[in-house]
Structures are given as C-alpha cells and as structure tokens.
Amino acid sequence: MLTNRQLGVTILITILGLAAAYVLHIALAIGFSFGLITLVVIVWRSGAAFRGILRSMWEGIKHTKEVMWILALVGVVIPTWTASGTIPYMIDLGLRVVDPSFFLTFSFVLSVCISMLLGTSTGTLSSVGIPLIGLALLLQIPLPMVAGALVSGAFVGDRTSPFSSANRLVASSTGVSVKDLFKALLPTTIGAGCITFAFFLFCDMSREWHHGEKDLLREQFGTGFNYSIWLLLPVLLLLLSILLRFKTRNGFLLSIASAIGIGIIFQGVTWNQWLHAMWFGYHSSLFDSLQTKGLFNMVELIVLIGLAGAFNGILEENRVLEAYMQKLLGGSSTSLFAATFRTALFGLGLGMVSCTQTLPIMMSGRSLLPFWEERFPRSQLARVVADSSLILAAMIPWNMLAIVCGTIVGVPVEQYVSYAPFLWALPICTLIWSYGWRDRRKVVGN
Structure with a gap:
C-alpha cells in the first residue's frame, strides 16, 4: 500500500x-x-x-481493447458513411421530416428513445448523432447545443436501460438486481429528464432557427450523390447488430463493409479513394459541411x-x-x-x-x-x-x-x-x- x-x-x-x-x-x-x-x-x-x-x-x-477498437472504427465509419452517400441521404431525409423550430428538443427525445432501446451511448451517438450533427450544421444551429442534446439523451439509456453494460456493472458492483436498480433510479431519472427536456424546449422557443432554407439545403447534395433507399443499410445494420447484442466492434465492421459496397455501386468510389478517406477522412471541395476526420486522427x-x-x-x-x-x-x-x-x-x-x-x-x-x-x-x-x-x-x-x-x-x-x-x-x-x-x-x- x-x-x-x-x-x-x-x-x-x-x-x-x-x-x-x-x-x-x-x-x-x-x-x-x-x-x-x-x-x-x-x-x-x-x-x-x-x-x-x-x-x-x-x-x-x-x-480497454474494446474501447480502442470502437474509437478506431469510429474514425473509419464516419468517412465511409459520408463517401457512400449515407450521411448526405439521411440529412436530406431529416430536412423533409424535422421541424427546425424544435430541433434540440427533437434531438434529445430521439436520442433518449434510441439509447433506451440500444443501451449504449456509443451506438446511439453513431446511429442518430452523426446525421443530426450534419443536419444541424446545414441549419446553422450551434453544434455544442446539438451535441449536448444528443449526449444528454444518449446517457439516459447508457445509465438507465436494462440493456446497458454500464447499468449492469452498477447492479453487479452494488449487489442489487437490475429490476431493483431501475426502481431506485426512477426518481432522479424523472427529475433530471424533466429538467433536460425543459432546458431544450426553452432553447428552441427562445431562438429562431433557419426555416426558409430547407428547400435550398435539400438540393445541396443532389448533384454530388446518387440517392437510394439502400444508402440507409449501413445505419440499419449497425442498429440491428446492437439490438441483437453482437459485439459493438463487429457491428461497426459490418456497417463499414456495407458502406464500402454501397459506395462502390452507387457513388463509384474507387479503392484508392476509400483507403484515403478511411485513413485521412472524407474531404471534398464541393461539400465543405461534410469534411470528416479519419483513422489517422x-x-x-x-x-x-x-x-x-x-x-x-x-x-x-x-x-x-x-x-x-x-x-x-x-x-x-x-x-x-x-x-x-x-x-x-x-x-x-x-x-x-x-x-x-x-x-x-x-x-x-x-x-x-x-x-x-x-x-x-x-x-x-x-x-x-x-x-x-x-x-x-x-x-x-x-x-x-x-x-x-x-x-x-x-x-x-x-x-x-x-x-x-x-x-x-x-x-x-x-x-x-x-x-x-x-x-x-x-x-x-x-
């Protein structure tokens, strides 16, 4: 000692x-x-x-090897989703569906729902956080506020969901059942959740986000990417793998592989371009808002x-x-x-x-x-x-x-x-x- x-x-x-x-x-x-x-x-x-x-x-x-795997794969999944057209397509869908007036509140609530279902902050932020951050960038909504909404929602599930490894670690470390832990967490979950919801609702109502630019923004990526419903496959595979309790890194690898295949078929991305994007990140002179980091970073x-x-x-x-x-x-x-x-x-x-x-x-x-x-x-x-x-x-x-x-x-x-x-x-x-x-x-x- x-x-x-x-x-x-x-x-x-x-x-x-x-x-x-x-x-x-x-x-x-x-x-x-x-x-x-x-x-x-x-x-x-x-x-x-x-x-x-x-x-x-x-x-x-x-x-810590699982965390290192995830961090490395995050450095690869973001540029592959971008180059394949998955993120631009999800941003386009978001512009059709999401009302910018309540963007922060929507981001928090969606992140809560997904995190309670998946039980992981990493999977939540990867599946819904990445496209919502891209959408917020186009709508000129302050990214720290959007990130705060997404992270807040992600940790509702990371802490509270019975599917969460952190939740189960708390239960095993303190010798209580997952059911008893959920009951014990309920009062503070409701209190902090209501405070958070009110916070983002107030932020949305006190600010005026960009409403009239949606049609213009939707056309921004139209000339650079070929859209198809298949572009959602990498995200869906990641969500499904987490729901089926696969190892997180296996879910990321499956998503990356599907993104590469889709990018080759729909966007004509070459192998040299893939290797460059995965190592150094996605960069395009046409789409400044889609610049990403890669594995090198x-x-x-x-x-x-x-x-x-x-x-x-x-x-x-x-x-x-x-x-x-x-x-x-x-x-x-x-x-x-x-x-x-x-x-x-x-x-x-x-x-x-x-x-x-x-x-x-x-x-x-x-x-x-x-x-x-x-x-x-x-x-x-x-x-x-x-x-x-x-x-x-x-x-x-x-x-x-x-x-x-x-x-x-x-x-x-x-x-x-x-x-x-x-x-x-x-x-x-x-x-x-x-x-x-x-x-x-x-x-x-x-």
Whole structure:
C-alpha cells in the first residue's frame, strides 16, 4: 500500500500532466504518461516486482481493447458513411421530416428513445448523432447545443436501460438486481429528464432557427450523390447488430463493409479513394459541411486509452486505493446526504485520475458496499454510483468516455458540457433525493 504522500504525489502529477497537456494543446497521452511513470516508480520502490508491474499494465491494456477498437472504427465509419452517400441521404431525409423550430428538443427525445432501446451511448451517438450533427450544421444551429442534446439523451439509456453494460456493472458492483436498480433510479431519472427536456424546449422557443432554407439545403447534395433507399443499410445494420447484442466492434465492421459496397455501386468510389478517406477522412471541395476526420486522427486518442488501461491495471492489481476509501467514508457520517456527497466526490476524483468510467463504478460499488449496508439499503448506493461515478466521467475532457463521445459528435466535451443538462442535473438531483430520503426516515422513526 502506498503512503498518503506517495498517493497524493501520484494523483497530483497525473491531474497536472493531463490538465497541462489539455491547456497547451499537446497530446493528452504525453501529459498522462508523467502520472503513469510516477505510479510505476513508486509502486516498484514500495516492493512490487517490476515484471509483476508490467504484467498488471498489460492486463489493464487488454481490458480497454474494446474501447480502442470502437474509437478506431469510429474514425473509419464516419468517412465511409459520408463517401457512400449515407450521411448526405439521411440529412436530406431529416430536412423533409424535422421541424427546425424544435430541433434540440427533437434531438434529445430521439436520442433518449434510441439509447433506451440500444443501451449504449456509443451506438446511439453513431446511429442518430452523426446525421443530426450534419443536419444541424446545414441549419446553422450551434453544434455544442446539438451535441449536448444528443449526449444528454444518449446517457439516459447508457445509465438507465436494462440493456446497458454500464447499468449492469452498477447492479453487479452494488449487489442489487437490475429490476431493483431501475426502481431506485426512477426518481432522479424523472427529475433530471424533466429538467433536460425543459432546458431544450426553452432553447428552441427562445431562438429562431433557419426555416426558409430547407428547400435550398435539400438540393445541396443532389448533384454530388446518387440517392437510394439502400444508402440507409449501413445505419440499419449497425442498429440491428446492437439490438441483437453482437459485439459493438463487429457491428461497426459490418456497417463499414456495407458502406464500402454501397459506395462502390452507387457513388463509384474507387479503392484508392476509400483507403484515403478511411485513413485521412472524407474531404471534398464541393461539400465543405461534410469534411470528416479519419483513422489517422484517432491514433493519439487510442494511445491515451492504452496508457489509461495500464494505469488502471496497476491500481487494481496492487489495490492502491481501497484502504483510503475506507478511511474517507468509513464511519464519520450517518447521514445519506453526506455519504452521497463523499461518494460522488470520490467518483469524480477517480474518474479524473483513471480516465475511465469502469474503475470508478467498480471501486465505489464493491469497496463501499460493507459501509453502506450498515446504514442504508444497497439500492441507495446503486443509485448514487449511477448518478455520480457513471455520469461524471462523461464530463472530464481526458476521460476516455468523454473522448469517445466528443469524437463521434465532432464537438469537444468542454464545448458541449454546459449544454448537456442531464449530466450535471443528475448529481444535483441525487443529492436532493438523498437529503429528502433521510428526512423521511426520521419521520418514520418517530
């Protein structure tokens, strides 16, 4: 176990390195590497075998391989959907159907519905977020606001849907059933959901988006792409694969393959053009609004996620934080409100250091369960973890969850987070609910 000073130095260097890299606009992986090197040296000098440290780092990297796959495939799927005509065709359909007057509200509600069905923020943002962002760009609606609506809706399902892996991780980590977890989450879900819906409805009603340009915008891509109903196949295959619970990366690969085939048949895209688009992104002098990034732009982020996995592997293997969690929350408070606040604060700190969503959920749930069971039901811990550790990770710019979301919608987290009220309303709602729940217990006791 590390001393208080050693742990403090590790956390401080990690956060400062990431923050400095972020402010200076250099690779986040460079900033994060300082914290990783510090942790390796301290653990090694504390008596751990260097070979064992390397083994734990490799195990941590293996746990992030699915995220690295998804990030790499997102870098490929966006240019392939664009070059095949799928995104232009979906934008054209959107211009026929969507009323720009309530675009933000529509984006949030649609994202909620799809995320509850799919149970994944990545799949939701990929299937409906990409075309809606393109449509918003043409309608000149601020992209951070649209991204905030989409991300808010995506995390309703990522946190609440019984099909969500994050939801099930919360349930297993806190020892509750998925059914009991859903009941525990319902009050704060309704509260934060109503706040979010009202927020976007107010934004739509207080702004005047572009109404009279729809016909002109619909003609914008008409000369550059051949439209067909078959252009929707890549999106439908991605949705279907997620619904059938295929591995997410397999769904992306299937969608990419179909987009390439459709692009060759309908748009006449050559193999050289495909390779260039997938690596460097889609670029066209005719359609500035369709410029995308490619796999090349994802390499830096993939390296960061690999380093974060190695960092987490050391933390888990050496159980660096467990004893400190007990000291922080062991028995100093009997109120649910105080326990909720401390758990949320710890989840935020762990999300900042570990750069993941999984580790804060697992450690907050498993390590704190004995403490909670002495005073409160397990379901209350599950609610607090879902409303803090699960959600707060999406607001940290260097957290891999936030990076993936920002990459898909093409808007960095620091630009859209103020327009994503579901993310910051949930921790507030869960604190209010904990405070009220404590008061009701006192009334019953009397």
